[in-house]
Amino acid sequence: MRVAEMNREALEAFAADCKKQYEAFQAQGLKLDMSRGKPSPKQLDLTNGITNCLSEDDYKAENGLDCRNYGCLDGLPEAKAFFAPMLGVKPEDVIVCGNSSLNIMYWAMSLAMTNGVMGSKPWGKYDKVKVLCPVPGYDRHFAVSEFLGMELVNVPMKEDGPDMDIVEKLVAEDDTIKAIWCVPMYSNPGGVVYSDAVVKRFAALKPKAKDFRIFWDNAYCVHHLVDNPPVQANLLEEAKKAGNEDICYMFASTSKITHPGSGIAVIAASQNNLAYLKxxxxxxTIGYDKMNQLRHLRFFGGKFENLVEHMKKHKALIAPKFQIVESTLEQELADLDIANWSNPQGGYFISFNQKGCAKRIVSLCKEAGVVLTGAGASFPHGVDPEDENIRISPTFPTEEELQKAMDVFVCAAKLAAAEQALAK
Amino acid sequence: MRVAEMNREALEAFAADCKKQYEAFQAQGLKLDMSRGKPSPKQLDLTNGITNCLSEDDYKAENGLDCRNYGCLDGLPEAKAFFAPMLGVKPEDVIVCGNSSLNIMYWAMSLAMTNGVMGSKPWGKYDKVKVLCPVPGYDRHFAVSEFLGMELVNVPMKEDGPDMDIVEKLVAEDDTIKAIWCVPMYSNPGGVVYSDAVVKRFAALKPKAKDFRIFWDNAYCVHHLVDNPPVQANLLEEAKKAGNEDICYMFASTSKITHPGSGIAVIAASQNNLAYLKxxxxxxTIGYDKMNQLRHLRFFGGKFENLVEHMKKHKALIAPKFQIVESTLEQELADLDIANWSNPQGGYFISFNQKGCAKRIVSLCKEAGVVLTGAGASFPHGVDPEDENIRISPTFPTEEELQKAMDVFVCAAKLAAAEQALAK
Incomplete structure (x- = not known):
């Protein structure tokens, strides 16, 4: 029965029932964490072979370069070739970096603030600099820009990506808008795959600010949860076709492919951008860790296809977890019609929406020992105007822990809905 | 005989003799590189065991943390404890970072430009920001500041460190001076060890700019070439005594200890600074490469004493190279009285001075197949006002190559002196 259709008596009975269930959970003294998109230990085990896949005398690149020593600023040539297909670009379009794509995104944006893009006036020299933030989105993206003193402007997400009518209008009118954050494949947290039409509209964007850049964080480009994953138009390629190739920086990393703490991040861009970035x-820096580049090359036998195969092992471990979340939500909440949620084809998150209840649900969960990402985290400044969105991260807990956490979650969602309805 | 004492006839004979020797070198088609302070392959071999000293199941920190996963922003506790004695500080004063100290120095200075220090007004918001550059000094330091838009102000080096009378006067008078670059131990290139008196004057510095920071790059703090190396007062400790502990950032790395491409960099500072920096x-970033921190801990058995012992193996390989340079200079140039040079007790460089001849010597060497660091590189904007300083980097070539390169070098130095004297 839909909560909206319950009369006062039914609502009170429903609330009492939820409350009783909730107190039973509280009594169990649970301690479960679904707060961040972290791979589980079992996923990390898939890559343990990388730790010692280099022998003591394996330190030469294909061109004879000694990877132990200084140098090779933009990465080993074979590492560029290996990662190029991940971003759908040519090896010469790639810089192979250190262990963190967040670090190079921060660097690229901080660099724009201190020195501009391709020699333009430094963004920091303008009175005001704005960045577009598709919401809900990735909290750490927004935090980078906020920390660097930029003004965050919300742009709503649709089912096929950011609302491009709004994006196009804003960037055409306002030259203080210098950038936009995008997670084009399995967006964080919504799981949205930008449509080819959206990618092409991004590629053809004509911002009033000539120093505008799209920060295209393709963090989940190989992180599929389905057998026949969507194929997406390539932004850099489309931008080249549109004569607009300098408009984007593209990022990716192996953080959720090998070991998050010791992976490899990459950046791809036009030759003009790359010349300035290099x-x-x-x-x-004098160079990133080339021994770690070599380690990744050896672990995957130097073939990107092997990385793609490796991702199927991750899928085998995490797809059942997404299934637990989705089926629990479906079974327990669908009939009540109080919330909606994503059923993503890839990525690390399920996005859950229940209007006016996000904070209450997160708080109820916390008091019952289940830690979620803070309500509002997916919005600039942590402010969700509808207080509706919660990011569910199912990968880290075991299936058993996850089921328990979801049992608490749906109980909290019901209780919050009942309280909300009774307060009307 | 001193060149200054030669009459015209003697000078012409000397010049002709140098010229003949020089042409003989040119005919040999040499190809030797002494341009950068890079460890030799034999030095890198000393650390080959680090590559596979971790087994597949060795990924837990002492506190149980899974080093493969995200997190642990400021470094493993045992890594802090390991590196603390290198910088002469407490473990809690340390952040353990990635593979490049240049990278964290750039980050710290760029951060000051975008966000200030400890929440002060961002340096980039001032019309003018200056940095003091003790000369001769490290080209990459100066380049960081120049790139970030700072004005570089030369400060002369003395035998015991930068001229502190000038430093104290400048920072007391001019609040646009926000920083100074220092290599306190075996400075690059002069090999100067700052005296305790100089360290204490730095510690007690009272700059007009309250957001002034000393960038203390202790790159060579364990890189001794003598058996009883100098012991230096500790800047942070002295600054604490002076109630001035927020004045400095201290940096070091294992780049010339383990493998330069895949080492560990560290930063130490006061708790106030660290709180803001963290x-x-x-x-x-979500964290640096903790598996590489673990790799370093295992390689050295977790004991700093073992790192100190390891440095003796480096010394055994490079001290003879410094000997080759110094004895060749002594034998071939001392009597002529045309130049002076350092005989450092540690570090990576010998600093050579011959007034008005540096560019000519570097150019002559290049034309005879010996690549040196560019003349002027040790000065801001590459401008050596006396055109006298050349940085000699003896570590990378073999002893045989180095002797050959030095034979060319002294020949070029003599020829340049002869040309200079004849042109008068």
């Missing part, structure tokens, strides 16, 4: 990079 | 760091 020059700038030369001031901030 | 907060800021949280926007730019």
């Amino acid at each position: 020059k700038a990079l030369g001031f901030s | 907060k800021a760091l949280g926007f730019s």
Whole structure:
């Protein structure tokens, strides 16, 4: 029965029932964490072979370069070739970096603030600099821009990506808008796959600010949960076709492919952008960890196809967890018609929406020992205007823990709905 | 005989003799590189065991943390404890970072530009920001500041460190001076060890700019070439005594201890500075490579004493190279009285000075197949006002190559002196 159709008596009975269930959970002294998109230990085990896949005398790149020593600023040539298909670009379009794509995104944006893009006026020299933030989105993206003093402007997400009518209008009118954050494949948290039409509209964007950049964080580009994953138009390729190739920086990493703490991040961009980025990079490092690049190459036998196969092992471990979340939500909440949620084809998150109840649900869960990402985290400044969105991260807990956590979650969602209805 | 004492006839004979020797070198088609301070392959071999000293199931920190996964922003506790004695500080004063100290120095200075220090007004918001550059000094330091838009101000080096009378006067008078670059132990390139008196004057510095920071790059703190190396007062400790502990950031790395491409960099500072730096760091990464921290801990058995012992193996390989340079200079140039040079007790460089001849010597060497660091590189903007300084980097070539390169070098130095004297 839909909660909206319950009369006062039915609502009170429903609330009492939820409350009783909830107190039973509280009594169990649970301690479960679904707060961040972390791979589970079993997923990490898939890559343990990387730790010692290099022998003591295996330190030469294909061109004879000694990977132990300084140098090779933009990455080993074979590492560029290995990662190029991940971003759908040519090897020469790639810089192979250190262990963190967040770090190079921060660097690229901080660099724009101090030195501009491709030699333009530094963004930090303008009175006001704005960045577009598709919401709900990735909290750490928004935090980077906020920390660097940029103004965050919400843009609503639709089912096929950010609302491009709004994006196009805003960037055409306002030259203080210098950037937009995008997670084009299995967006965090909504799981949205940007449609080819959206990718092409991004590629053809004509911002008033000539120093505008799309920060295209393709964090989940190989993180499929289905057998026949969607295929997406490539932004850099489309931008080249549109004569607009300098408009984007594209990022990816192996953080959720190998070991998050010791993976490899990459950046791809036009040759003009890369020339400037490499020059700038030369001031901030003599080179990234080439032994770790070699380690990744050896672990995957130097073939990107092997990485794609490796991702199927991750899928085998995490798809059942997404299934637990989705089926629990479906079984327990669908008939009540109080919430909606994503059923993503990939990525790390399920996005859950229940209007006016997000904070209450997160708080109820916490008091019953289940830690979720903070309500509002997916919005700039942590402010969700509808207080509706919760990001569910199912990968880290075991299936047993996850089921328990979801039992608490749906109980909290029901209780919050009942309280909300009774307060009307 | 001193060149200054030669009459015209003697000079012409000397010049002709140098010229003949030089042409003989040119005919040999040499190809030797002494341009950068890179460890030799034999030095890198000393650390080959680090590559596979971790087994597949060795990924837990002492506190049980899974080093393969995300997190642990400021480094493993045992890594902090391991590196603390290198910088002469307490474990809690340390952040353990990635593979490049240049990278964290760039980050710290860039951060000051975008966000200030400890929440002060961002340096980038001032019309003018200056940095003091003790000369001769490290080209990459100066380049970082120049790239970030700072004005570089030369400060002369003396035998016991930068001229502190000038430093104290400048920072007391001019609040646009926000920083100074220092290599306190075996400075690059002069090999100067700052005296305790200089360290204490730095510790007690009272700059007009309250957001002034000393960038203390202790890159060579364990890189001794003598059996009883100098012991230096500790800047942070002295600054604490002076009630001035927020004045410095201290940096070091294992780049010339283990493998330069895949080492560990560290930063140490006061608790106030660290609190701000950690907060800021949280926007730019989720954590550095903890598996590599573990790898370093295992390789050295978790004991700093073992790192100190390891440095003796480096010394055994490179001290003879410094000997080759110094004895060749002594034998071939001392009597002529045309130049002076350092005989450092540690570090990676010999600093050579011959007034008005540096560019000519570097150019002559290049034309005879010996690549040196560019003349002027040790000065801001590459401008050596006396055109006298050349940085000699003896570590990378073999002893045989180095002797050959030095034979060319002294020949070029003599020829340049002869040309200079004849042109008068």
